Amino acid sequence: MADVGPGLELAGxxxxxxxxxxxxxxxxxxxxxAAGARVVVNDLDADAARxxxxxxxxxxxxxxxxxxxxxxxxxxxxxxxxxxxxxxxxNAGVAATGGVTGDAAATEADWASSFEVxxxxxxxxxxxxxxxxxxxxxGHLLVTASAAxxxxxxxxxxxxxxxxxxxxxxEWLRATYTHRGIVVQxxxxxxxxxxxxxxxxxxxxxxxxxxxxxxxxxxxxxxEALADGRFLVLPHPEVHGYLQAKAADxxxxxxxxxxxxxxxxx
Ligand SMILES: NC(=O)c1ccc[n+]([C@@H]2O[C@H](COP(=O)([O-])OP(=O)(O)OC[C@H]3O[C@@H](n4cnc5c(N)ncnc54)[C@H](O)[C@@H]3O)[C@@H](O)[C@H]2O)c1
Numbered sequence: 078m079a080d081v082g083p084g085l086e087l088a089g090x091x092x093x094x095x096x097x098x099x100x101x102x103x104x105x106x107x108x109x110x111a112a113g114a115r116v117v118v119n120d121l122d123a124d125a126a127r128x129x130x131x132x133x134x135x136x137x138x139x140x141x142x143x144x145x146x147x148x149x150x151x152x153x154x155x156x157x158x159x160x161x162x163x164x165x166x167x168n169a170g171v172a173a174t175g176g177v178t179g180d181a182a183a184t185e186a187d188w189a190s191s192f193e194v195x196x197x198x199x200x201x202x203x204x205x206x207x208x209x210x211x212x213x214x215x216g217h218l219l220v221t222a223s224a225a226x227x228x229x230x231x232x233x234x235x236x237x238x239x240x241x242x243x244x245x246x247x248e249w250l251r252a253t254y255t256h257r258g259i260v261v262q263x264x265x266x267x268x269x270x271x272x273x274x275x276x277x278x279x280x281x282x283x284x285x286x287x288x289x290x291x292x293x294x295x296x297x298x299x300x301e302a303l304a305d306g307r308f309l310v311l312p313h314p315e316v317h318g319y320l321q322a323k324a325a326d327x328x329x330x331x332x333x334x335x336x337x338x339x340x341x342x343x
Contacts, residue, residue: 084304085217085260088113091159093151095142095198096169098125100271101221101264104292105166107133108300114164117155121169142169143198152205161213164303165206167199168221168264173235174278183235191235195222196242203250207259214258219299220247224267224316227309228323231338232280251308262302264310266295280341288313 092109096102098120106129110116116135120126123139130137138154141147155162171194175183183191199220210216225233226240244263251261268274268285269292277285290312298312311317323330 084306085164087164087300087303090114090163091117091155091161092164092166093117093119093138093155093159093162094166094168095119095151095202096121096221097166098122098129100273101266101269101292101295102166102168103129104296105168105299106130106135108296109164110135112300115159117151117158119151119169142167143194143201145201148198148201149205152202161209162206163215164217164219165202166219166221167202168219169198170195170221170223170273172233172273172277172281174233174281176232176234181232183233188235191239192242195236195239196246199243199246203246207254210259211254211257216258217260217262217303218247218250219262219264219303219310220244221264222247224265224311224313224319226263227265227316227320229334230281231284231334231341232278248308260306262306262308262310264295264299264302264312265316266290266298266311267313267316269295269312283341288315 087109092114094102094106097106097118106116106118110133117138118126118130118135119138119142121141126137126139136158138151140151142151171190173183173187173191175181206216220243222243223240225237226244230237247261247263268289270289274285274289295312298310302310
């Protein structure tokens, strides 16, 4: 792929997966370990991190992958374990539902945690990873954003907005550091059958349920993308078409989204 160095060789690579105790992160840990990577599994849920690490022959590093101290502790523990971190998967995320008014409005706490975990976690990871990566001219960051960060997510304002910010940060890193050997990729699935989708409420399940894929589809898409370095990793290929339609005619696209919202309104 243009302007990007050779794909990542997973065999022997040192890899960190945040939010690796469940869903997409657990699948990534499984697939990376099967490909011969040395994997560190992080999760806020310590038991879940240990269970997945035990299952795949990885090392657990439980803790908060979003706070300044948590990110520093995770990267330090991972460097102790792996030596170099070759691939950091900023995958942990939270999915607050709700809009801006009425009974279903998202709270201040929802907005704050959405930005902490879905955006600032990535900024903080980049802050501690980049100095060493730039020095050695090599490093790989895979950000799990969402198709909601390219399109939108009806019924979940903090999620849609924070995932746009996650994509924007990944774009900024990619534009700024590609020529210095840093590969940044944004994983943007639509519905994936995980506990997060289950917990996404009636609207979430109505919007995403029908076309939801199993985590294995996401794992396949990630392995393929790590090999060629493309920026957007789209386990649902139709998202590419939606993005083109949005860019070509934002008014028509937003009109269609509003008609969909009208069908969802009680
Ligand atoms: N499931 C979907 O439909 C879907 C679609 C698009 C994007 N995503 C994104 O994929 C990522 C993984 O989601 P999933 O569907 O596997 O959900 P999941 O709920 O199965 O797993 C998320 C994991 O992240 C952990 N976590 C949350 N906050 C954390 C923190 N601060 N530090 C460490 N761990 C933390 C949770 O404990 C949980 O184990 C998220 O970023 C999510 O937004 C999911």
